[in-house]
Amino acid sequence: MVTLAPWSAADFWLLERCNSPEMTAYLGGPETAEQLVSRHARYVENAFPGQMCVIITAEGNAAGSIGYWEHAEAGETVWETGWAILPEQQGKGIATAAIAEVAKAAAAEGTHRSLHAYPGVDNAASNALCRKAGFTFQAAREFEYPKGHWMRCNDWSLEL
Numbered sequence: 001m002v003t004l005a006p007w008s009a010a011d012f013w014l015l016e017r018c019n020s021p022e023m024t025a026y027l028g029g030p031e032t033a034e035q036l037v038s039r040h041a042r043y044v045e046n047a048f049p050g051q052m053c054v055i056i057t058a059e060g061n062a063a064g065s066i067g068y069w070e071h072a073e074a075g076e077t078v079w080e081t082g083w084a085i086l087p088e089q090q091g092k093g094i095a096t097a098a099i100a101e102v103a104k105a106a107a108a109e110g111t112h113r114s115l116h117a118y119p120g121v122d123n124a125a126s127n128a129l130c131r132k133a134g135f136t137f138q139a140a141r142e143f144e145y146p147k148g149h150w151m152r153c154n155d156w157s158l159e160l
Protein backbone atom coordinates (compact mmCIF):
# COMPACT_ATOMS: atom_id res chain seq x y z
CA MET A 1 0.00 0.00 0.00
CA VAL A 2 2.94 2.37 0.62
CA THR A 3 6.62 2.43 -0.26
CA LEU A 4 9.43 4.22 1.56
CA ALA A 5 11.86 6.41 -0.42
CA PRO A 6 15.17 7.40 1.20
CA TRP A 7 15.20 11.11 2.11
CA SER A 8 16.58 13.29 -0.70
CA ALA A 9 17.63 16.92 -1.21
CA ALA A 10 14.25 17.60 -2.90
CA ASP A 11 12.23 16.71 0.23
CA PHE A 12 12.71 19.89 2.31
CA TRP A 13 9.13 21.03 1.55
CA LEU A 14 7.83 18.00 3.51
CA LEU A 15 9.68 19.11 6.66
CA GLU A 16 8.24 22.60 6.19
CA ARG A 17 4.69 21.23 5.84
CA CYS A 18 5.13 19.03 8.93
CA ASN A 19 6.35 22.01 11.00
CA SER A 20 2.90 23.52 11.66
CA PRO A 21 1.59 24.05 15.22
CA GLU A 22 -0.97 21.25 14.63
CA MET A 23 1.59 18.71 13.37
CA THR A 24 4.08 19.47 16.15
CA ALA A 25 1.60 19.85 19.03
CA TYR A 26 3.00 16.73 20.75
CA LEU A 27 6.60 17.24 19.62
CA GLY A 28 7.49 20.50 21.38
CA GLY A 29 6.02 22.87 18.78
CA PRO A 30 7.39 24.16 15.45
CA GLU A 31 11.16 24.28 14.98
CA THR A 32 13.04 27.39 13.81
CA ALA A 33 14.12 27.77 10.17
CA GLU A 34 17.71 26.96 11.20
CA GLN A 35 16.65 23.79 13.04
CA LEU A 36 14.68 22.62 9.98
CA VAL A 37 17.63 23.24 7.65
CA SER A 38 19.99 21.26 9.86
CA ARG A 39 17.40 18.46 10.28
CA HIS A 40 17.09 18.27 6.48
CA ALA A 41 20.91 18.17 6.08
CA ARG A 42 21.14 15.31 8.63
CA TYR A 43 18.48 13.34 6.77
CA VAL A 44 20.06 13.86 3.32
CA GLU A 45 23.59 13.14 4.55
CA ASN A 46 22.38 10.00 6.38
CA ALA A 47 25.59 9.71 8.42
CA PHE A 48 23.81 7.67 11.12
CA PRO A 49 22.74 4.03 11.40
CA GLY A 50 19.18 3.86 10.06
CA GLN A 51 17.33 5.95 7.49
CA MET A 52 14.76 8.74 7.22
CA CYS A 53 12.21 8.17 4.45
CA VAL A 54 9.37 9.80 2.56
CA ILE A 55 6.16 7.73 2.58
CA ILE A 56 4.85 7.29 -0.99
CA THR A 57 1.24 6.23 -1.55
CA ALA A 58 0.09 3.70 -4.16
CA GLU A 59 -0.92 6.74 -6.28
CA GLY A 60 2.67 8.03 -6.10
CA ASN A 61 2.05 10.94 -3.71
CA ALA A 62 4.31 11.90 -0.80
CA ALA A 63 2.09 11.43 2.26
CA GLY A 64 4.51 12.06 5.12
CA SER A 65 7.73 10.93 6.74
CA ILE A 66 8.93 7.98 8.79
CA GLY A 67 12.34 6.67 9.74
CA TYR A 68 14.40 4.59 12.11
CA TRP A 69 17.56 5.39 14.02
CA GLU A 70 19.46 4.12 17.05
CA HIS A 71 18.50 4.97 20.61
CA ALA A 72 20.14 3.88 23.89
CA GLU A 73 17.48 2.41 26.16
CA ALA A 74 18.40 1.11 29.66
CA GLY A 75 21.90 0.09 28.59
CA GLU A 76 20.71 -1.52 25.35
CA THR A 77 20.76 -0.01 21.86
CA VAL A 78 17.40 -0.29 20.11
CA TRP A 79 15.88 1.08 16.92
CA GLU A 80 13.61 4.07 17.40
CA THR A 81 10.98 5.18 14.92
CA GLY A 82 8.90 8.35 14.46
CA TRP A 83 6.38 9.52 11.88
CA ALA A 84 4.26 12.36 10.53
CA ILE A 85 1.37 12.09 8.06
CA LEU A 86 0.20 15.19 6.16
CA PRO A 87 -3.28 16.31 7.31
CA GLU A 88 -4.99 15.55 3.97
CA GLN A 89 -3.55 12.00 4.03
CA GLN A 90 -4.55 11.09 7.60
CA GLY A 91 -7.16 8.47 8.46
CA LYS A 92 -6.40 6.20 5.48
CA GLY A 93 -4.19 3.62 7.19
CA ILE A 94 -1.02 5.15 5.76
CA ALA A 95 0.85 5.37 9.06
CA THR A 96 -0.02 1.74 9.89
CA ALA A 97 1.31 0.59 6.50
CA ALA A 98 4.44 2.76 6.78
CA ILE A 99 5.27 1.35 10.23
CA ALA A 100 5.11 -2.20 8.81
CA GLU A 101 7.59 -1.17 6.10
CA VAL A 102 9.96 0.57 8.52
CA ALA A 103 9.90 -2.49 10.81
CA LYS A 104 10.95 -4.66 7.82
CA ALA A 105 13.80 -2.26 6.99
CA ALA A 106 15.02 -2.15 10.61
CA ALA A 107 14.80 -5.94 10.92
CA ALA A 108 16.80 -6.34 7.68
CA GLU A 109 19.70 -4.43 9.29
CA GLY A 110 20.10 -7.45 11.58
CA THR A 111 21.61 -5.40 14.42
CA HIS A 112 18.97 -4.72 17.10
CA ARG A 113 16.10 -6.85 18.36
CA SER A 114 13.39 -4.26 18.86
CA LEU A 115 11.86 -1.13 17.37
CA HIS A 116 10.58 1.49 19.86
CA ALA A 117 8.27 4.49 19.52
CA TYR A 118 7.88 7.24 22.13
CA PRO A 119 4.66 9.22 21.54
CA GLY A 120 3.79 11.86 24.13
CA VAL A 121 1.41 10.49 26.79
CA ASP A 122 -1.33 12.89 25.54
CA ASN A 123 -0.90 11.99 21.85
CA ALA A 124 -4.03 9.81 21.58
CA ALA A 125 -3.67 9.19 17.82
CA SER A 126 -0.06 8.00 17.92
CA ASN A 127 -0.61 5.87 21.03
CA ALA A 128 -3.60 4.17 19.38
CA LEU A 129 -1.51 3.75 16.24
CA CYS A 130 1.27 2.00 18.18
CA ARG A 131 -1.22 -0.48 19.62
CA LYS A 132 -2.78 -1.10 16.18
CA ALA A 133 0.65 -1.58 14.59
CA GLY A 134 1.44 -4.37 17.07
CA PHE A 135 3.70 -2.57 19.54
CA THR A 136 3.58 -3.55 23.23
CA PHE A 137 3.34 -0.84 25.89
CA GLN A 138 6.39 -0.81 28.18
CA ALA A 139 6.21 2.24 30.48
CA ALA A 140 5.79 6.01 30.62
CA ARG A 141 9.01 7.99 31.07
CA GLU A 142 10.64 11.38 30.56
CA PHE A 143 12.07 11.62 27.06
CA GLU A 144 14.16 14.29 25.29
CA TYR A 145 12.75 15.28 21.86
CA PRO A 146 13.87 17.32 20.10
CA LYS A 147 17.22 17.93 21.85
CA GLY A 148 16.73 20.22 24.86
CA HIS A 149 12.97 19.59 25.13
CA TRP A 150 11.85 17.03 27.72
CA MET A 151 8.39 15.50 27.57
CA ARG A 152 6.55 12.59 29.20
CA CYS A 153 6.28 9.78 26.67
CA ASN A 154 5.01 6.24 26.45
CA ASP A 155 7.62 3.66 25.47
CA TRP A 156 6.16 1.17 22.96
CA SER A 157 8.21 -1.76 21.69
CA LEU A 158 7.91 -4.09 18.71
CA GLU A 159 10.02 -7.26 18.54
CA LEU A 160 11.68 -7.54 15.12
Ligand SMILES: CC(C)(COP(=O)(O)OP(=O)(O)OC[C@H]1O[C@@H](n2cnc3c(N)ncnc32)[C@H](O)[C@@H]1OP(=O)(O)O)[C@@H](O)C(=O)NCCC(=O)NCCS
Pocket residue numbers: 022023024026027082083084085086089090091092093094095096097118119120123124125126128129130132
Ligand atom coordinates in the same frame (compact mmCIF):
# COMPACT_ATOMS: atom_id res chain seq x y z
C1 LIG B 1 -0.75 10.16 14.33
C2 LIG B 1 -0.72 10.08 12.81
C3 LIG B 1 0.65 9.64 12.40
C4 LIG B 1 -1.76 9.04 12.34
O1 LIG B 1 -1.55 8.77 10.94
P1 LIG B 1 -2.68 8.09 10.03
O2 LIG B 1 -2.07 7.69 8.74
O3 LIG B 1 -3.85 8.99 9.99
O4 LIG B 1 -3.03 6.76 10.89
P2 LIG B 1 -3.82 5.47 10.36
O5 LIG B 1 -4.85 5.88 9.37
O6 LIG B 1 -2.84 4.42 9.97
O7 LIG B 1 -4.58 5.04 11.70
C5 LIG B 1 -4.20 3.94 12.46
C6 LIG B 1 -4.83 3.99 13.82
O8 LIG B 1 -4.34 5.12 14.57
C7 LIG B 1 -5.39 5.60 15.43
N1 LIG B 1 -5.68 6.99 15.08
C8 LIG B 1 -5.32 7.67 13.96
N2 LIG B 1 -5.73 8.95 14.02
C9 LIG B 1 -6.36 9.09 15.20
C10 LIG B 1 -6.98 10.18 15.89
N3 LIG B 1 -7.04 11.41 15.33
N4 LIG B 1 -7.48 9.95 17.13
C11 LIG B 1 -7.43 8.73 17.70
N5 LIG B 1 -6.85 7.66 17.10
C12 LIG B 1 -6.32 7.84 15.88
C13 LIG B 1 -6.57 4.68 15.21
O9 LIG B 1 -6.47 3.62 16.16
C14 LIG B 1 -6.33 4.15 13.83
O10 LIG B 1 -6.91 2.91 13.61
P3 LIG B 1 -8.44 2.80 13.06
O11 LIG B 1 -8.50 3.62 11.80
O12 LIG B 1 -8.62 1.35 12.83
O13 LIG B 1 -9.29 3.38 14.14
C15 LIG B 1 -1.05 11.44 12.20
O14 LIG B 1 -2.25 11.88 12.77
C16 LIG B 1 0.03 12.51 12.42
O15 LIG B 1 0.94 12.62 11.61
N6 LIG B 1 -0.07 13.36 13.46
C17 LIG B 1 0.84 14.50 13.67
C18 LIG B 1 2.30 14.16 13.95
C19 LIG B 1 2.53 13.29 15.14
O16 LIG B 1 1.84 13.37 16.13
N7 LIG B 1 3.56 12.44 15.04
C20 LIG B 1 3.80 11.44 16.02
C21 LIG B 1 4.95 11.67 16.91
S1 LIG B 1 5.25 10.17 17.81
